[in-house]
Amino acid sequence: MHDTLPLLRTTDFPVPRRSRLTTLQVNLGYRCNQSCVHCHVNAGPNRTEMMDDANIDLIPAVLAARGLTTLDLTGGTPELHPRFRALVEAARALGVRVIDRCNLTILSEPGFDDLADFLAARQVEVVASLPCYLEDNVDKQRGKGVYARSIAGLQRLNCLGYGQPGSGLNLNLVFNPAGPSLPPEQIGLEASYKSELRQRHGIVFNRLYTITNMPILRFGSTLVSKGQFVEYMALLKHSFSRANLDQVMCRELISVDWQGHLFDCDFNQMLGLPARLNGTPRPHLRDLLEHDPAGAPVRVADHCYGCTAGQGSSCGGALDETTQTQLACAA
Numbered sequence: 001m002h003d004t005l006p007l008l009r010t011t012d013f014p015v016p017r018r019s020r021l022t023t024l025q026v027n028l029g030y031r032c033n034q035s036c037v038h039c040h041v042n043a044g045p046n047r048t049e050m051m052d053d054a055n056i057d058l059i060p061a062v063l064a065a066r067g068l069t070t071l072d073l074t075g076g077t078p079e080l081h082p083r084f085r086a087l088v089e090a091a092r093a094l095g096v097r098v099i100d101r102c103n104l105t106i107l108s109e110p111g112f113d114d115l116a117d118f119l120a121a122r123q124v125e126v127v128a129s130l131p132c133y134l135e136d137n138v139d140k141q142r143g144k145g146v147y148a149r150s151i152a153g154l155q156r157l158n159c160l161g162y163g164q165p166g167s168g169l170n171l172n173l174v175f176n177p178a179g180p181s182l183p184p185e186q187i188g189l190e191a192s193y194k195s196e197l198r199q200r201h202g203i204v205f206n207r208l209y210t211i212t213n214m215p216i217l218r219f220g221s222t223l224v225s226k227g228q229f230v231e232y233m234a235l236l237k238h239s240f241s242r243a244n245l246d247q248v249m250c251r252e253l254i255s256v257d258w259q260g261h262l263f264d265c266d267f268n269q270m271l272g273l274p275a276r277l278n279g280t281p282r283p284h285l286r287d288l289l290e291h292d293p294a295g296a297p298v299r300v301a302d303h304c305y306g307c308t309a310g311q312g313s314s315c316g317g318a319l320d321e322t323t324q325t326q327l328a329c330a331a
Contacts, residue, residue: 004220104153183210209317244312
């Protein structure tokens, strides 16, 4: 695999500073029941990295100490962690909003038959990956049979109330482009998703998040192998929007890796670029018990242009939905 960090380290990207921390995004491990081409985490079934009990136990303490409002659980497949459910219950007992970044196929894995019921009973917000509403496109990007299992997972969630008006059970979908292009305009693509999924499968959901593919790890290596890296970086830089800087997710979110170390975002985590916190060279989850990261500069490299290009990109989708870009899911 090609290491893209040397190609990204030298940068002229403007350095944001952190505001008030609201969200703890925790990567529980890299094990996943899928291996997706665009995956910036390089997750898969053969990965063994998983967060240990000591770090799991720190998470509720940090949520309480910093008065955080959101726990965002990711992976890999976060639900594969043996303490996933206990962690969800601990966070919900504190009144913290919990987001589960779910790949949908986990809902039909053996031993996870009751997972959807668990999520609904704890009012966990589900953010589910579905890179297209067309079967061929999804299976090409995520593996044969993934589309059918994803649709079955969405239907199961709908039956429990997810995505239904007034249920309080939020179901949001995520779109990633299949190749080296920017995501399309989020509002228009969301309308297409809602129309197509309702007509084809009777599925409803709340929002669609469009997220830019980052030129790192598996996707970045693919770009290098195909000779597309330089062209893709030029696209990101040419599409830079300064208006997105005030809304980038690294200002209010901090990312935690499976070993408990802190990063400004999930992408910096994958590149091994630790956050800056009170002069600590490699800050850890336990440091948040004593130190507030507000005001600290964010670590930047050239991949940060991915978050500010076009409509902008974050874990919550586009930053500026008024920006127009042209692309279709079917393209």
